[in-house]
Amino acid sequence: MRSPLRVLTILRVALRYRLDGLLEGTRLSRLLRLMKPFVPAVRGETAALARGARLRLALQDLGPIFVKFGQVLSTRRDLLPADIAEELALLQDQVAPFPGAIARAQIEQALGQPIEALCASFDPVPLASASIAQVHAATLEDGREVVIKVLRPGIDRTIEADIGLLRALAAVAERFGPDPERTRPTEVVDEIARSLRDELDLQREGANASVLRRNFAGSADLYVPEVHWKLSTEQVLTLERVHGVRSDDLKAIEAAGIDRRALAAKGVELFYTQVFRDNFFHADAHAGNIWIDTTRVTQPRFIALDFGIMGALPEIDQYYLAENFTAIFERDYRRIAQLHLDAGWMPGGIRIDDLEGAVRTVCEPYFTRPLSEIALGEVLLKLFKVAHRYQLTIQPQLILLQKTLLNIEGLGRLLDPKLDIWAVAKPVLAEILREKRSPQALLKRARARLPSLIAAAPEVADLAHDYLKQAASGRASLRLHSDDLKRLADAAHAGHRQTVYAVLGVGLMLAAAVLYGLRAGGPQFMGAPSSAWLAGVGALWAFIAAWPRRH
Structure with missing residues (x-):
């Protein structure tokens, strides 16, 4: 019996707060209109509230799970009108x-x-x-x-x-x-x-x-x-x-003698560090979960609480997002459009010039403002809405990141209304990307992947051996019909030498990885054994030799 009664309760509360207006123009609104005369509406100040505020109060009336529902729904600003999303973000748990x-x-x-x-x-x-x-x-x-x-x-x-x-x-x-x-x-x-x-x-x-x-x-x-x-x-x-104080308790922060400007800049830096250095970020960063350590006056420090909602991005999304931020910093609209296509965030049939024009329309009005008034979270939100017009479904982790960015920028501007978020964020992101793309970082990632390469090496060798046996016996052939593809097949048949070089290159590359992973003896160069470098150079030569020549 609980479910039917609960449904009736939900409908009663929805009508009491006159939420039927949110469904105007749908078949469901006609059903609710028939029930409206039998449910007394709220009166006084509540009746005069905006629709978002009435929805927030209705969810509070329905109980704790619907409060949580509203909080999670507030993160989907790509789906909700701005006024409703902002009201739902005010729900107190x-x-x-x-x-x-x-x-x-x-x-x-x-x-x-x-x-x-x-x-x-x-x-x-x-x-x-x-x-x-x-x-x-x-x-x-x-x-x-x-x-x-x-x-x-x-x-x-x-x-x-x-x-x-x-x-x-x-x-x-x-x-x-x-x-x-x-x-x-x-x-x-x-x-x-x-x-x-x-x-x-x-x-x-x-x-x-x-x-x-x-x-x-x-x-x-x-x-x-x-x-x-x-x-x-x-x-x-x-x-x-x-022990500490909420990050929105400005009186307590000032009473402790903490520099609010330094604190605001530090908050922005921490966000970019979590997202792009660690790829693990606090995704519920409202003032109740982010405190200030008032015992550290000269070096203000944040305290994180409540770790129920954390965010992480797939490596490829993290890369494209970092490149998007860099392109936004540089106002390179063509690059932003190209990145959206390369990332697979947009349908492949979209013309890049159309997308570039849409991105320019979103971003350019922001750049007429002083940099201290621009919020990257707002820009990202508008770009997501452009994506929706092109029938894109944004992945939840990107929406979570955008919501967190809005929270962090809002907190930063509360602490320091003149905070230039771009000036703070750009060098932090540039330094993180420089470190992640350094030779040492690339070698570290290669070493981490070494076990899987070694495990796959026997299969690669077997496959290469099988192919070479088929090629030597004439069983490796292509059956093609168009003249152009026939010419390609003839070139492949005449180029077994290139196949041999390609296999040699793979073998030398694996040898280089093994020598690096095992830390072979002898002289070292840039943190890697010289023997590994020699094998790597040999692999590069073999790949160049295998590259098709133009005649």
């Missing part, structure tokens, strides 16, 4: 706490021991309570302060039930809603379901925190609390307790 005695019982059950055996003290009054979990302060036997995050009892069943309802609503929206091919309601719900299920696994969040802490070990710019793995499971996460 604060809900009534559940009793401390229940939290204590949950912790003891997950860890298999009574609290007294685990901690010197435990505060039953939560520090914070959210839709998925709540946090309690505790002290370990050795005196270290920690916080223990524990899942709400029965939250997994609640989430699965509400996800089922969201899927049902998505199916209705795909049939009756506006522009379902572009908004893709089912895919959005799938994305929200993945996010919610990830947050149910606190061990995953602990692993995220541990990796970020390792990436910034010894950093003067960012501090990540330590994970206490012995007191952590999928249902419980124990972290070092940290």
